[in-house]
Amino acid sequence: MSKPVVNIWGTPPGSERASVQSAPWDTKWDLRTATAGGTAWVFYRTPGEEVLRRPVILSDGFAPAGTDVDFLYDGLENGEFPFVSSLRQAGFDVILLGFADRSASVTDNAEIAIQCILRTIAEREGDAPLTVGGFSMGGLVTRYALAKMERQRMNHETATYLSYDTPHHGAWLPLGVQALAHFVKDNWGGEGKPLFNLYSDLINSPAARQMLRWHLATGSDATLDVAAGQDKERADFLAALERMGSWPQIPRLLGVANGTGTGAGNDIPADSPAMSASGPELAAQLRTQGEGSRTVARLQKGEGDEVSIDTTGFPAIDGAPGGLFPELLGGASNFGVAALLANLINSPDQAELTYNASTFVPTVSAVAVAGIDDHEALYSKVDLERSELHDFLCATDNEGHTVMTRELGGWIVAKLQEA
Structure with a gap:
């Protein structure tokens, strides 16, 4: 089983900073x-x-x-x-x-x-x-x-x-997580709401677009073949x-x-439930990446139209050997951040989280x-x-x-x- 994720990246804006000693540089x-x-x-x-x-x-x-x-x-x-x-x-x-x-x-x-x-x-x-x-x-x-x-x-x-x-x-961030981040920003983000904007903005930053092998820029319907999706x-x-x-x-x-x-690998199974939310404002189902033709995300705001993220030909990469995605917000990793966002929109502790992290590199x-x-x-x-x-x-x-x-x-x- 994997070791816990350790964050050496620092605290992002809007999250609480832990207490650390000053670095003794000369x-x-x-x-x-x-x-x-x-x-x-x-x-x-x-x-x-x-x-x-x-x-x-x-x-x-x-x-x-x-x-x-x-x-x-x-x-x-x-x-x-x-x-x-x-x-x-x-x-x-x-x-x-x-x-x-x-x-x-x-x-x-x-x-x-x-x-x-x-x-x-x-x-x-x-x-x-x-x-x-x-x-x-x-x-x-x-x-x-x-x-x-x-x-x-x-x-x-x-x-x-x-x-x-x-x-x-290249690095990997589950496509359903990317889509949910953009979906949240598009529907609940904006000025003065940094937590609803942060993850989407990070995914769409120049460095992320250069690093991620497969990238989604929006939270709208998408069908990606394994050969496509490179920004x-x-x-x-x-x-x-x-x-x-x-x-x-x-x-x-x-x-x-x-x-x-x-x-x-890291014992995360392919094509399995990773995070689900069924609140009145946001309904979301995210699944780990599987081989073949798979639906990795379904997203819906209230009674609006459902957004679907479908993939074809991808490897079962969430469970592959590699460094696990680091913690970002309150100890949450990629699927965990998705759950955190869902709970902020619906109600605390409403989202069901099966897997917090997955392979990142x-x-x-x-x-x-x-x-x-x-x-x-x-x-x-x-x-x-x-x-x-x-x-x-x-x-x-x-x-x-x-x-x-x-x-x-x-x-x-x-x-x-x-x-």
């Missing part, structure tokens, strides 16, 4: 381009020493609003494995890279990453090469940044690229990445996955082995020889997306020490 750099902004928080290997010698740049990932360094640090340091302090004890300086808007375009935030890399090189004493990477979409941001620097003949002086549960071949933002991003060479060619490419590499995507369209590939044992990475590690159990574990964090520290 200095920070403000970074800005014409289209994006960001901040780098520097943790020298010896606190207070203010000498940068062996830099490791780690980029924040996708989420609403800007990076909260205290939450980011807390998730990396105060869970099962103290990742930041372990890197420092191993002789590395840690630079946490955050963005003013984590849902902005990957290519825009990649310009902030390039600034951070150049600033790091300028501030470094000696000639020790850099390690550059990120968590979730942060891995895509830094992958694109390094590839673009090489394409433009810029010396990034990076020996190792690192991705942590990054959706190299133009994603197609454009993939084309831009290909123009940069797809991957940086100079560094060794390392990655980890929060999902298993054995083909063992399939293992085959995180370790760049195969596309996520193929059911057999999703549930097969991963093969290092088929990966676009030079080396990777998969988790023993399917766990929360970007959760920092001793297994994965310890492997990364050991690999960096080998260089």
